[in-house]
Amino acid sequence: MTLADRDSGLLARDVPAPAGDQGAGCNPPASPPSPGRVTASRFAAAGRAVRFGLWGLVALFILVPCVCFLALSVSPRLFDQGPQWFTLAYLKTIFTGTTAVSIVDSLWVSASAALLGLVIGLPIAWLAGRTSLPGRRFVSLGMWLVLLLPSWLPGIGWERLVVKDGVLTRFGLGSAFVTHAIMGPFGVVLLLGLRAVPFAYLTITASLAGLGQEFEDAARVHGASRSAALRLVLPILAPAIWSALAIGFAESISDFGVAYTLAYNSHFSLATYQLYAAIDNFPPSFPAAAAIGLVLVASVALPLALQARALSGRSYAVLSARTRQAVRRQLSTKGAILATGCVALFFALALGAPAIGTVTGSLLADFGASNRVTFANYAGVLHIPGVSGPIYRSLVYGVVTASITVVAGFMVARLLSRRRTRSTAMLDFLLLATVALPGVVFAAGYIFAYNLPFLSRIGVDIYQTVWLLVIGYIASSLPTNARVLVGPVSQVQPSLHDAARAHGAGPVRAWLSAVLPAVSRPVVMAWLFTFCGIFLELPMSQLLYAPGSPPLSVAINLNVAGYHFGLGLAQAVIGVAIALCLVCVVLLAYRLLAPKGWRRIGSTVRG
Amino acid sequence: MCAAVVVGAAAGATPALAAKKGNKKVPLIVYSAQGYDQAVVHAFQAATGIPTELDTNSTGPLLAQIQASKNNPHWGLLWVDGQTAFAELDDEHLLVKHFEPKVKWNALGKKVIPKDQSFVPTGITLMAPVAYTSKVLKNPPTSWSTLLSSKWKSDVGMNTPSQSGPTYPFIAGMMSYLGSITKGKQFFEKLKANGLVIHTTNGPTVSALASGQIKIALVQSTAAIGAEHTDPTLRVKYLSPTTMLPSNIGIDAKATKTEIAEAKKFAAFVLSKLGQAVMKTGTPTGDSLYYPVIQGIRPRPGLPSLSSVKVQHTNPYVWGPREASINSWFVNTITK
Numbered sequence: 001m002t003l004a005d006r007d008s009g010l011l012a013r014d015v016p017a018p019a020g021d022q023g024a025g026c027n028p029p030a031s032p033p034s035p036g037r038v039t040a041s042r043f044a045a046a047g048r049a050v051r052f053g054l055w056g057l058v059a060l061f062i063l064v065p066c067v068c069f070l071a072l073s074v075s076p077r078l079f080d081q082g083p084q085w086f087t088l089a090y091l092k093t094i095f096t097g098t099t100a101v102s103i104v105d106s107l108w109v110s111a112s113a114a115l116l117g118l119v120i121g122l123p124i125a126w127l128a129g130r131t132s133l134p135g136r137r138f139v140s141l142g143m144w145l146v147l148l149l150p151s152w153l154p155g156i157g158w159e160r161l162v163v164k165d166g167v168l169t170r171f172g173l174g175s176a177f178v179t180h181a182i183m184g185p186f187g188v189v190l191l192l193g194l195r196a197v198p199f200a201y202l203t204i205t206a207s208l209a210g211l212g213q214e215f216e217d218a219a220r221v222h223g224a225s226r227s228a229a230l231r232l233v234l235p236i237l238a239p240a241i242w243s244a245l246a247i248g249f250a251e252s253i254s255d256f257g258v259a260y261t262l263a264y265n266s267h268f269s270l271a272t273y274q275l276y277a278a279i280d281n282f283p284p285s286f287p288a289a290a291a292i293g294l295v296l297v298a299s300v301a302l303p304l305a306l307q308a309r310a311l312s313g314r315s316y317a318v319l320s321a322r323t324r325q326a327v328r329r330q331l332s333t334k335g336a337i338l339a340t341g342c343v344a345l346f347f348a349l350a351l352g353a354p355a356i357g358t359v360t361g362s363l364l365a366d367f368g369a370s371n372r373v374t375f376a377n378y379a380g381v382l383h384i385p386g387v388s389g390p391i392y393r394s395l396v397y398g399v400v401t402a403s404i405t406v407v408a409g410f411m412v413a414r415l416l417s418r419r420r421t422r423s424t425a426m427l428d429f430l431l432l433a434t435v436a437l438p439g440v441v442f443a444a445g446y447i448f449a450y451n452l453p454f455l456s457r458i459g460v461d462i463y464q465t466v467w468l469l470v471i472g473y474i475a476s477s478l479p480t481n482a483r484v485l486v487g488p489v490s491q492v493q494p495s496l497h498d499a500a501r502a503h504g505a506g507p508v509r510a511w512l513s514a515v516l517p518a519v520s521r522p523v524v525m526a527w528l529f530t531f532c533g534i535f536l537e538l539p540m541s542q543l544l545y546a547p548g549s550p551p552l553s554v555a556i557n558l559n560v561a562g563y564h565f566g567l568g569l570a571q572a573v574i575g576v577a578i579a580l581c582l583v584c585v586v587l588l589a590y591r592l593l594a595p596k597g598w599r600r601i602g603s604t605v606r607g
Numbered sequence: 608m609c610a611a612v613v614v615g616a617a618a619g620a621t622p623a624l625a626a627k628k629g630n631k632k633v634p635l636i637v638y639s640a641q642g643y644d645q646a647v648v649h650a651f652q653a654a655t656g657i658p659t660e661l662d663t664n665s666t667g668p669l670l671a672q673i674q675a676s677k678n679n680p681h682w683g684l685l686w687v688d689g690q691t692a693f694a695e696l697d698d699e700h701l702l703v704k705h706f707e708p709k710v711k712w713n714a715l716g717k718k719v720i721p722k723d724q725s726f727v728p729t730g731i732t733l734m735a736p737v738a739y740t741s742k743v744l745k746n747p748p749t750s751w752s753t754l755l756s757s758k759w760k761s762d763v764g765m766n767t768p769s770q771s772g773p774t775y776p777f778i779a780g781m782m783s784y785l786g787s788i789t790k791g792k793q794f795f796e797k798l799k800a801n802g803l804v805i806h807t808t809n810g811p812t813v814s815a816l817a818s819g820q821i822k823i824a825l826v827q828s829t830a831a832i833g834a835e836h837t838d839p840t841l842r843v844k845y846l847s848p849t850t851m852l853p854s855n856i857g858i859d860a861k862a863t864k865t866e867i868a869e870a871k872k873f874a875a876f877v878l879s880k881l882g883q884a885v886m887k888t889g890t891p892t893g894d895s896l897y898y899p900v901i902q903g904i905r906p907r908p909g910l911p912s913l914s915s916v917k918v919q920h921t922n923p924y925v926w927g928p929r930e931a932s933i934n935s936w937f938v939n940t941i942t943k
Contacts, residue, residue: 079675079678080677080678081674097939098938098939098943156811160818163815163818163820164761164819164820166818166820260770260807261807264767264807264942265805265806265807267942267943269942269943277769277770277938279667279671280667280668280671280769280770281667281769281930281931281934281935282667282670282691282692282695282775282930282931282934283670283674283695283930283931284670284671284674284675285931286674286675385645444671444675447672447675447676448675451675451676451678451679451681452678452679453678453679456679463676463679463681464636464662464681542664542665542668543668543671543672543675545662546660547636547637547638547660547661547662548660548661548662550663554663554664557665558663558664558665559810560810561665561770561807561808561809561810564810564892564893565810565811565813565814566837568810
């Protein structure tokens with residue numbers, strides 16, 4: 001039992017359920033309903049309708065495309081991808097040869113990466129959120145930058161650093177041991193682990209924001225040391241920690257950027273690469289890819305089962321009107337130096353190597369043959385006809401996707417943070433399974449599901465329109481978005497909403513005035529998180545973009561994979577810079593425009 | 608609603624919108640992996656007034672789209688390098704036959720025209736010349752067999768066929784030249800034993816050459832010659848035989864009659880003098896560095912002469928059906 005469980009005043013189950021939370025089985029009123037009850041009843045009905053609609057949308061845009069694709073593994077004929085209506089031949093292939101090895105490798109690599117992400121992300125979140133860490137304001141920005149980088153960029157960066165005659169060798173720092181270590185499983189785990197850090201950081205930071213000072217104080221008052229207090233407080237963050245692990249695992253197992261670059265060039269084949277190779281070969285074998293996809297989906301059952309087992313029967317609702325601002329701990333000089341060094345080391349590994357990759361790639365116009373630095377590639381980018389079109393499109397797609405996804409993600413997170421039922425458990429699995437599926441699976445699933453001849457005949461012809469692309473973006477972003485929000489949303493006590501209702505606010509106003517301030521910061525984070533993920537998204541964009549309207553990632557890929565490697569990297573750097581500017585603008589706008597009370601939640605005071 | 612308006616604006620005018628504006632012509636959807644495609648599409652639209660939507664992508668995703676949507680295809684015309692995919696699409700009856708424009712083919716062009724004219728060549732590139740850096744290498748290899756000597760241990764790099772469209776024709780070409788698939792496999796296994804370095808596509812392989820990771824890159828001729836513009840010390844040498852990799856146009860057999868007619872006009876335009884001129888200037892350091900297939904059209908200046916090198920063509924209808932299994936073997940044996 002956690003501290004939260006013991007504090008009966010903070011337990012969700014002790015608070016009368018708000019009208020919107022009542023189930024379908026409420027007893028009807030015996031007397032004519034008062035206007036307030038009628039409103040509550042309407043609100044409850046609206047809540048049910050929203051939940052029903054949400055499930056419908058999840059089924060339509062997540063379940064159906066995924067099922068359509070995965071079904072090919074046993075029934076290729078379903079979508080004219082082979083002669084058999086039913087076969088186990090493709091499933092058998094995942095237990096043999098290179099595919100089997102790559103799947104096993106993917107499983108342990110992803111588990112290790114998720115753990116590494118948590119081990120690094122949790123302390124950084126704590127240091128930045130609860131201590132006087134020098135330069136802590138830049139930690140968040142750095143994390144967004146790590147998130148913004150498409151995962152192939154760190155892959156290329158590390159490769160260029162350590163390969164034979166690479167950058168380290170040129171500076172006399174080359175080492176066969178380092179090359180061997182990075183160009184192998186260790187390097188792959190390291191890169192994926194570094195990629196998982198922002199997920200852990202953001203998830204835990206969002207939950208830390210709702211964790212007031214009172215728990216630590218209570219422990220200290222009862223004589224607990226700092227470390228003992230920490231041991232008591234950490235379990236309250238369990239939803240966020242498990243969410244971070246689950247997302248880290250699912251994101252790592254579905255990652256294609258590292259699998260395509262560092263892992264592939266290290267002859268360390270991962271499942272996502274095998275899946276991609278099955279599709280990219282000609283003729284493409286969608287059934288073989290679907291069989292690998294099935295394994296990826298099944299693999300997320302493991303972290304989910306562990307998460308469910310760890311969290312079952314507990315409440316983590318700790319954010320209430322009585323939550324006290326946390327006190328920022330003053331680090332000693334030695335502690336500050338050590339902490340800053342560790343955080344700096346993380347950013348050096350996560351951002352420094354990709355930076356070197358882009359420096360050698362984009363600032364050396366001769367493919368890196370010399371050390372002569374030139375801006376020729378950047379000048380070249382400006383001369384590409386219609387260069388601004390893909391950037392503008394990706395910005396718009398990112399903004400629209402993030403805005404819609406964050407609303408849907410919040411509603412899904414609210415469903416998931418309630419008492420666990422079979423329905424929410426299924427939703428949880430479905431969403432995380434989707435995270436584990438590479439974007440290319442989603443995209444192909446959309447083609448199979450929404451390009452059926454009968455749909456065209458009835459006028460539903462959305463394949464290769466921008467609508468299907470944006471729907472795909474939203475559907476693929478929703479699971480991670482909801483996961484990020486589950487932690488903070490589960491901390492919000494229903495009493496906040498009830499208090500506002502008791503003071504005469506309507507349901508919507510009560511939500512806006514009592515709940516939104518408490519979750520505004522995580523919502524902004526989730527928005528940025530989605531935007532960053534979509535801005536340079538490639539696999540889905542490649543297969544679904546509307547002809548004539550390529551997003552930025554497609555334009556970059558054509559240059560990087562083709563003849564203009566440096567030009568493509570320069571385009572990527574410019575794209576990342578633009579997106580980072582937008583992130584800064586959003587964070588600044590929140591700081592300037594959000595009411596002081598909103599920003600106070602989750603902030604700290606000097607200790 | 609706002610989102611809808613913004614997304615619509617970002618996407619630009621859609622075919623549906625064009626139709627509402629009173630434009631009766633069906634937009635021609637061009638799937639292309641050619642660097643000069645945008646320039647050619649603009650010129651085609653200007654010359655004919657036919658609205659054309661371009662899906663420019665790598666060859667792999669384009670073929671994946673075609674395969675996934677073959678029950679309800681949305682493409683009108685496919686324009687990519689290599690003939691094996693076309694041969695397989697033809698075998699699946701997905702291509703319009705006998706649409707060859709009336710043009711005068713040159714000797715190279717005549718070699719690569721399919722009998723049933725289910726696709727037409729638009730230019731020739733080669734796989735795989737030896738690209739090297741003159742400041743590192745003074746005496747490049749002179750034959751394919753010399754690449755197996757210890758002198759070139761860990762110095763040779765090439766692309767993987769699972770990600771690089773032009774690489775399978777090279778592998779098939781080597782197998783054809785050596786006399787059998789088995790002998791071809793043995794060649795690549797020996798190359799691997801000699802430290803063959805595999806990269807994904809042309810760009811990373813040329814980059815590895817320039818940075819010194821490898822000394823010899825076996826890449827597409829357009830990539831190697833184009834890289835000379837970026838790195839003046841880079842040189843290109845053809846080893847005999849070198850395999851032709853034609854760029855081709857095929858037309859979707861399930862497209863509407865109007866779209867098929869438009870696609871035929873597009874093919875004719877590409878093979879016209881104007882179309883060839885646009886192709887040759889579209890990407891001067893990339894795909895524009897091709898050898899023409901039409902009489903009277905000269906290649907861009909600076910392309911090495913083919914007079915002293917044996918140029919071979921592999922039958923796509925023979926080597927096409929073998930592509931999946933050979934690529935799979937390569938990925939599992941050589942790339943691994």
